[in-house]
Amino acid sequence: xxxxxxxxxxxxxxxxxxxxxxxxxxxxxxxxxxxxxxxxxxxxxxxxxxxxxxxxxxxxxxxxxxxxxxxxxxxxxxxxxxxxxxxxxxxxxxxxxxxxxxxxxxxxxxxxxxxxxxxxxxxxxxxxxxxxxxxxxxxxxxxxxxxxxxxxxxxxxxxxxxxxxxxxxxxxxxxxxxxxxxxxxxxxxxxxxxxxxxxxxxxxxxxxxxxxxxxxxxxxxxxxxxxxxxxxxxxxxxxxxxxxxxxxxxxx
Numbered sequence: 001x002x003x004x005x006x007x008x009x010x011x012x013x014x015x016x017x018x019x020x021x022x023x024x025x026x027x028x029x030x031x032x033x034x035x036x037x038x039x040x041x042x043x044x045x046x047x048x049x050x051x052x053x054x055x056x057x058x059x060x061x062x063x064x065x066x067x068x069x070x071x072x073x074x075x076x077x078x079x080x081x082x083x084x085x086x087x088x089x090x091x092x093x094x095x096x097x098x099x100x101x102x103x104x105x106x107x108x109x110x111x112x113x114x115x116x117x118x119x120x121x122x123x124x125x126x127x128x129x130x131x132x133x134x135x136x137x138x139x140x141x142x143x144x145x146x147x148x149x150x151x152x153x154x155x156x157x158x159x160x161x162x163x164x165x166x167x168x169x170x171x172x173x174x175x176x177x178x179x180x181x182x183x184x185x186x187x188x189x190x191x192x193x194x195x196x197x198x199x200x201x202x203x204x205x206x207x208x209x210x211x212x213x214x215x216x217x218x219x220x221x222x223x224x225x226x227x228x229x230x231x232x233x234x235x236x237x238x239x240x241x242x243x244x245x246x247x248x249x250x251x252x
Contacts, residue, residue: 037136121148
């Protein structure tokens, strides 16, 4: 029987974050990190769905293989998925009138790689769109490309893989979560700028406008998410070391 004590110890943390996330009614106001239903022009909504489809296909194949070959990892999969769902539902109003949120994808990216996180993150986005009006179905492709696909891919290949063997694990974990969050913010900024270029300054002017709006809250949130991810990872090291070793995240 797998050791489940670490799940019981981490459950109160996720429960507390859930209460914070859903203690206020959901609302939508552009621009926001989850692009709301109907906000994107139809051609861009379709485009991002098409971009996301191959990553979803690869992610489903890899997740199925993981569950078949290592069924004991289902608890960690559930934890990573719950972490994404709760953190990405923490909709923080900005002084600019927009809203931002952490993503929670760094932890799953470290544990399972970016393609499985593409599925975990998309499931979280789908449930948020259906249950709390956070995001949308037409914009699911765009939101998945930024939060569930692009952010994890950039963080995994540019930060986690190069750094995990050459620096302290805590630093690598922090930077992976931090970059996954910031990369999501930059991709969303790019998506909005492409869809709504500035009439005078074009794409660049629109991009810097959206980036400035999000940066007020997103940079501090990315730092906080990095610290929280390190704490969760250290708890897993202490209580789920066997699972981490089998995933190749922790050396024997």
